[in-house]
Amino acid sequence: MTVKSLKNLRDELKSKDRTIITLLNQRAEISIEIGKVKDEHGLNVHDPSQESKVHDYLSEINDGPLPDEALRNIFREIISASRAMQAPTTVAYLGPEASFTHLAAQSHFGISVEFLSQSTISDVFDEVEKGRIQCGVVPVENSSEGSINLTLDRLISTPLNIRAEIYLRIIHSLISTCKGIDEIKRVYSHPQALSQCRHWLRKNLPNCSLFEVESTSAATQRVLLEDKEGAAIGSNLAASTYGLTIIAEGIEDNPSNTTRFLIIGNDKSEPSGKDKTSILFGTPHAPGALYNSLGPFAREQINLMKIESHPVKDRMWEYLFFVDFAGYLEDDKVKKCLEDLKSRASFIKVLGSYPRGNTPL
Numbered sequence: 001m002t003v004k005s006l007k008n009l010r011d012e013l014k015s016k017d018r019t020i021i022t023l024l025n026q027r028a029e030i031s032i033e034i035g036k037v038k039d040e041h042g043l044n045v046h047d048p049s050q051e052s053k054v055h056d057y058l059s060e061i062n063d064g065p066l067p068d069e070a071l072r073n074i075f076r077e078i079i080s081a082s083r084a085m086q087a088p089t090t091v092a093y094l095g096p097e098a099s100f101t102h103l104a105a106q107s108h109f110g111i112s113v114e115f116l117s118q119s120t121i122s123d124v125f126d127e128v129e130k131g132r133i134q135c136g137v138v139p140v141e142n143s144s145e146g147s148i149n150l151t152l153d154r155l156i157s158t159p160l161n162i163r164a165e166i167y168l169r170i171i172h173s174l175i176s177t178c179k180g181i182d183e184i185k186r187v188y189s190h191p192q193a194l195s196q197c198r199h200w201l202r203k204n205l206p207n208c209s210l211f212e213v214e215s216t217s218a219a220t221q222r223v224l225l226e227d228k229e230g231a232a233i234g235s236n237l238a239a240s241t242y243g244l245t246i247i248a249e250g251i252e253d254n255p256s257n258t259t260r261f262l263i264i265g266n267d268k269s270e271p272s273g274k275d276k277t278s279i280l281f282g283t284p285h286a287p288g289a290l291y292n293s294l295g296p297f298a299r300e301q302i303n304l305m306k307i308e309s310h311p312v313k314d315r316m317w318e319y320l321f322f323v324d325f326a327g328y329l330e331d332d333k334v335k336k337c338l339e340d341l342k343s344r345a346s347f348i349k350v351l352g353s354y355p356r357g358n359t360p361l
Contacts, residue, residue, distance in 0.1 A: 028082060035086025045087045046109075046135060048164035048263065049272040051079055052355035056274070080110020089113040092124045092133040096217040098238035104168045104261040105137040119214070121150045125158055128264055135163070136264045142170070143258045145192045151262070152310050152322060155280070155351055162278055162352030164263040169256075169360040172197055174248040175239040176223055176231035181247050184208060188219035189233035197233055200251040220244065258360055272355040275328040276305065279338070280320050282312075282347035289344075290321070296340035297325065300333040320347070329353040 095117025219232035
């Protein structure tokens with residue numbers, strides 16, 4: 001390729017960029033008008049169902065060569081910027097900064113929001129319940145380690161709704177102020193992160209002491225401020241945020257290690273066409289009670305995506321059941337199913353209907 005032809009191609013790119021910027025600004029003007037309509041009708045600026053429809057539409061019309069995932073990433077930031085022009089959005093997450101929950105929140109909301117770090121899962125719920133922050137992001141289950149009981153406990157009592165879900169592929173790195181693995185004497189991280197890397201740690205750091213802390217980012221701060229012979233298991237974002245060295249990357253034992261996060265808020269999500277509903281219910285102490293409670297799902301041919309028992313804290317050997325199933329709360333067959341379930345269960349609570357998240361490949 002000659003220098004002249006390269007210049008011609010770059011000039012063509014400039015022309016396309018000029019067109020893109022013009023169209024983006026035209027889109028932003030329409031978005032501002034949408035914000036005014038939402039404000040007049042008291043609607044929330046954050047609309048997970050509509051945003052899910054936008055991403056699905058983009059995939060439908062995408063002829064390449066740009067991959068769908070790249071297109072979603074680009075439009076996530078376009079939507080984030082548009083949302084910010086409509087009204088400020090505040091999001092609480094389990095912190096500190098650069099935690100995996102922070103990464104999950106960014107992957108959904110984009111960067112044009114105000115992220116507010118919280119020390120505990122309960123703090124996230126509290127801030128949103130009290131109306132000080134609009135949305136919250138909390139982890140609910142991991143593909144390797146199972147459910148996060150603190151989140152399930154709060155879902156039982158909270159008045160908030162599940163508004164969306166996020167699946168995040170978890171890639172753990174060993175990060176430190178040390179320059180090499182031979183200098184490391186102690187490893188810090190969240191209990192689940194340590195468990196997810198146990199085989200790698202046993203093989204590569206057999207003589208190191210392992211210490212549990214409240215989050216992967218807290219582990220990062222521990223080695224940054226207190227232990228110069230320590231290392232943390234955390235994200236690459238944590239390493240770059242705090243100026244640490246990545247000693248080893250991808251140290252999780254399961255290469256498909258994924259965590260599911262929930263977005264919680266006061267509003268309810270509208271149907272998107274590809275929805276999931278989450279409920280919890282209790283059953284009477286009688287033979288076949290759980291079997292009878294699941295009958296309505298079979299009769300209406302509703303796909304159960306998850307069912308899990310969870311102990312009732314103040315009642316020994318009593319359990320509630322968390323259930324996720326395909327469909328939206330106002331679908332006819334879902335309404336019939338839940339109406340029938342009410343007559344069979346001792347207690348039922350709808351946690352939310354929301355767009356199904358994209359699971360990592």
